[in-house]
Amino acid sequence: MPVGDIMIQVFRHLFNSIDEGIIVTDTEGKIIFYNAEMAKLEELLSEHVVGKHLNEVYDAVTVESSEHLSVVLTREPVLEKHKAYFTNKGKEVTIVASTFPVIEDDQVVAVYSVCKDITKFKELLTKTMQLHDQIGLEGQEQRSNNGTRYTFDSIVYASSTMKRLIASAKKAAVADGFILVFGETGTGKELLVQAIHNHSPRKNEPFVAINCAAIPETLLESILFGTAKGAFTGAVESKGLFQQAGQGTLFLDELNCMSIALQAKILRVVQEKMVRRVGGTTEIPIHCRVISSTNVDPWESVNNGSMRKDLFYRLAVMTLFIPPLKDRKEDIEALIHFFLNRYQKIYGLGEVQIGDDLKNVFLRYIWPGNVRELEHILESAMNMLDGRKVITMDHLPHYLKAKFLSQEVSSTELYKKGSGTLAHALREVEKQVLWEALKAHSGNVTRAAQSLGIARQNLQYRMKKLGMHKF
Incomplete structure (x- = not known):
């Protein structure tokens, strides 16, 4: 052929x-x-x-x-x-x-x-928007049901950094202007925004949130602004989230992931306080407060072109930065106790503690996934207890043990072992993690790579690079 x-x-x-x-x-x-x-x-x-x-x-x-x-x-x-x-x-x-x-x-x-x-996705979004409408109607009779779960009392912390943040957030809540919250993924941005809503004069009004990164742009505009009947085949008259929020709060999560074209339309809405439905000709007044968030420094988003500068200045009247967990170590122990109490009740385990050795590892870990990562690790460990009441390293998934063990190598020992350079120290840490993974899987490269979350070829390349030709 x-x-x-x-x-x-x-x-x-x-x-x-x-x-x-x-x-x-x-x-x-x-x-x-x-x-x-x-x-x-x-x-x-x-x-x-x-x-x-x-x-x-x-x-x-x-x-x-x-x-x-x-x-x-x-x-x-x-x-x-x-x-x-x-x-x-x-x-x-x-x-x-x-x-x-x-x-x-x-x-x-x-x-x-x-x-x-996106047929099924559209059906789901239609049901969601109908539910928002229903919540809005019910909210007139039952004002406490505003769509939130958290208040400032829900935020667990012990650090002075978080104490100052909470104080600033309470002032911002009462001021009732635009707020931009930024912080890494997993730091609890929506939790803080819900707390702000519930501390504000709008606390009895609806709280409506949307993740701008999770929905295709072509649907996001319809969801935010609503649709006019006949705007496209099958389109019905529907309120957008700006309207559904009423006199409450609309939270635009991960605003920097929204397209520049749609950001321009958002800017017009917040400037004019008027919205026009997709396919419609009538301007509809809006009364909600807009709070937005980014998972990176918003000024960085402006500089790299993922956020309009004029929209940033409009929505960042007040800015609140949630520091990553690695920069507020004092909060780690308080969060550990909080999550242990939560999940021991959920799973009916009685009083559960964390071993001192593991706690020390937690306090030294950098927590790239922040509070969310800590919560998921503790929940996973509690499911592996087998009747015991103390969580140790043995109750963690292997990939986590490898990550934690890599931190246990003394920086002094690494310095004494070789050249004393940072590159040498990092090389020794990487080698130890790979040996631990291979040892746990009896030298099986494929299973060791899977446990580390990397491709088999990647592990082989790293082994060769580090001079690990045989296990």
Whole structure:
């Protein structure tokens, strides 16, 4: 078989094995390829689609409504566009699609789309928005149900750093202006924001939160601003989160992950205190307070272009920084006692303690996952107790033991072992962690790599680099 034919078969197999729909048309709109995933989401057979024109498969196909036909003319890709449409069999499909021209010798020779099925996701979001509406109505009768779980009393700390932060947050809560909270993942940004809401004059109003990084941009705009009936196929009149928050608080989590284009629309809303629904023409006044957060220094986000400078200045009237757990060691022991009390009640274990050796390891650990990591480690360990009442290193997953043991190598010992340089010390620590993993798995490289969370090839490379040719 010629190489060209082999490559065609390879690509055909490849495109039929991925979990995104792919459709390819020629310049006239005739379908020349239609993969298995596209057939699955549209409930059509490939043999009934390939060779037909777009308007034979889909309803109301025009240059204006079809990205494939318009891209032939514009020669420009259309990225991440939300589409809701019907096939000629009456099947309603909701996708996010990116459409690209194939250009050869300066001529468009074909067009293809890569499509993601978001039908179920859209249904879930619709139910969520309906639930928000329901909560808003119920809130008029039962004002205490404002959508929060935490107050300032929920925040566990012992450090002077956190004491100062809480004092500043309480002042910011009463001031009722825009607040920007920033801190690493796992430090408890939403917990602090909920506490601010419940300490503010808006505490009896709704608290509505959304993670801007978790939702596709094409849906995020509809969720935030709402939709007008007929804005797209199947669209109904619905309130966005700016409206659903009423006179309460809207929390925009991970704001720096929102696209620059959508940030511009957010800026207009917070400046004008008016919102226009997607597909609508009417300006609707909003009354909620906006609190936002980033998981990196917001000024860094401004400098690298992931956040608009004008939006930063608008939303950062007051800024609150939650320091990482490694910078407030005094809080670690208080958090350990808090989580032990919580989970011993949940699992009915009676009084559980943490061994002194493990506690000392915890106090020296850098906690890249912050408070969330500490909580998950303790919950996991309590599930491994087997009737014992003291948590030790033996109750931790192997990958954690390896991480913790690497810290137990004395910096003085490492300095005495070799050159005394930081590079040498790090090399010795890495070697010890790899030996521990290999020892625990009887020299099986594959299982040792899995326990360390790295690829087998990566472990082999590191072993060779460190001179660990045999176990």
